[in-house]
Amino acid sequence: MTTRRRQKGFRELGPLIAFMSLAIFTTVLNPRFLTAFNLQALGRQIAIFGLLAIGETFVIISGGGAIDLAPGSVVALTGVMVAWLMTHGVPVSVSVILILLFSLGIGAWHGVFVTKLKVPAFIITLGTLTIARGMAAVITKGWPVIGLPNSFLIIGQADFLKIPISVWTLIMITLIADFFLRRTVYGKHLRAAGGNEVAARFSGVNVDLVRMIAFMVSGFLSGLVGIIVASRLSQGQPGVGNMYELYAIASTVIGGISLTGGEGSVLGAIVGASIISLLWNALVLLNVSTYWHNVVIGIVIVVAVTLDIVRRRIASR
């Protein structure tokens, strides 16, 4: 047991150190980093990427080349839909529940295509990526849906003990997801399916069901983020969430997940999401032109992941 724990702690140590040094570096250059206002903004950003990265973690661990490219577009679609429902007289709580069920359905849809029809996850979720984005535009005709009830805005804008509600949500989901991944039969089945699908099946693991649930988790969390973003912006915006899926995937990879499946942790995904969010935040605080943001983030992802892979190869020698 001790050896296993130690290995796991070690794996996330690198990214964690990177996160800390980046935070210190930014604080030194711009002390405004440590203001409550900025930390809250940073927390909200981490919540968004973190929740999506948790979903992505489940999908990628399930193996068989599984990946979810839909989250960004699902964020846009569910945000627009929840806004539309509320502006058409549906109560806030009912709208939220309906949207969460709908996003679970999107995950199940992906799961059925991947497990039953054997369509590669890359393709079916790529389909959703364009379909969901398109549907969001169709529903809104390109205009934001505005005039949302105040009670809905709590989700994305209110704080509790100075910590944004969305961050509390992230903490709660993280604890639940980490528990399921590490401490339950489902988690072990998920890792077994990702590590060796055939052997898992030969051991009585229901690989299809396990993988299906992973896609549903990712779908659900995308819908949750859609609701949070809509609430944060006080409107349903068809253009939000662009490239979020790629940041979510990058987060999991920076956090040490193996893209071939079977390995990865929720904590790693959160650390990865934190690094990307922090980078974003730092670039703003350091007055780097927005044109450069994507360039820098892209470079950091490549460098971080390459370093991690090289480090692990040396460690395994």
Add this chain to the structure above:
Amino acid sequence: MELLKAKGIVKNFPGVLAVDNVDFEVNENEIVSIVGENGAGKSTLIKILTGVLQPDSGQIFVNNKETGFRSPVDAFEKGISVIHQELNLCDNLTAAENIFLTFEVVKGKKRTLSSRLNEDYMRKKSAELLDLVGAHFSPNVLVRELTTAQKQMVEICKALIKEPKIIFMDEPTSSLTIEETRKLLEVIHMLKARGISVVFVSHRLDEVTQISDRIIIMRDGKRVGELKREEFDMDTIIKLMVGREVEFFPRGIEVLPGETILEVRNLRWKNKVKDVSFQVRKGEVLGFAGLVGAGRTETMLLIFGINKKEGGEIFIKGNKVNIEKPLDATRLGIGLVPEDRKLQGLVLRMTVNDNVVLPSLPVISNHGWVLNDRKERAISEDFVRKLSIKTPSVYQIAENLSGGNQQKTVLAKWLATNAEILIFDEPTRGIDVATKAEIHRMIRELAAQGKAVLMISSELPEVLNLSDRIVVMWEGEITAILDNRSKKVTQEEIMYYASGRLKQNGGQA
């Protein structure tokens, strides 16, 4: 004359002295075998002698000139070819393309990446080579469509294009049937007749003694013995390999079989399994003999629910059961130790503990879904001890275990579920002699404990020595069920039925 000579070869891996001061020589026109248990250093030695690995120290001479091999290509160009245990062919290319891969013959004098290929010549030459090794298929066939034995012939042709003086073969027979093995041994003799020396590595000592001019025995990285053809003796070889006496086949653990626990009636699946019916009783080992493609594995996959049967019925303890997926089978107390332990048996990147408890998780976890580390550990440590699985801890990654210990880990999975019906598919393939004897003893012991064992094996001595009754299959059908309790069945008898002659007066026992 010594074609190849190595002196004082040493190779260290972190924590292991894999090859410890080994001398080795290959003479002109001889077949020399290297035998030893898994981990004895055979593969490492071969990798050094063929340029895949560099030795830490030692000298290598080719034709009495000291040299070294910078790479496999370097060794190849110095007349040393190798056929690795895992075949290295590109499935998507044709046989001819594989044979000439990286040695493509081009039109014109200079060979560059943009030279035009001389396809006609390569095809013609490939056809000649294939003919030479007695492989009768077109050089234009895609490698993915070939059987393992045929792929091996392509490898041999590939090794032949530079007219080597020595060919190393690392366990070439481990996945071949008896018939294919016989053909391969013929090819080896043919190579020798053409003046090519062969270095042969195999776990099957009968093949080794049959074919070799000389046997070199390794243990724990050292060369511990050498026998000339006239000195060959099974017991001596095994003693040298293992370092102690081994009881080859367990005797005396006999029990009277009890009630019928599993019965299948008229199982059908595609054209691979045709009307298969048999019964197994508690305390009985039911052996399954037959050639590859006889439908033995396919039958087991139906019983275990990997494939869905298209007809027939399965009864457990007299009750008709419905097995649609492996989970159904495991719930009914069936366990399968599959043919390919790395692909089907283990999640290699997970720990021994994780693998052992995987099928039992729903039962041993709290409320059926929350993991119980302490219970898992107790169970896995119990079986690691009972089956003497050699591992530093149950939290070792399964990948790091030797083949025999991996196989025992797969067995532990099913013992942990308390399965009453155990299916073994080629339980000792690629496993060293000592562990093999251990697994044989375990199989008999399991039967003595009242479990029903179904065992597929392509090694006839294994089937003959372990089974109470033997089912012989041919092309998806059962051709005979032979009573072997008095150990009177012979290899010839099995081969007779395995090649399709039906047993008269009823196949049912």
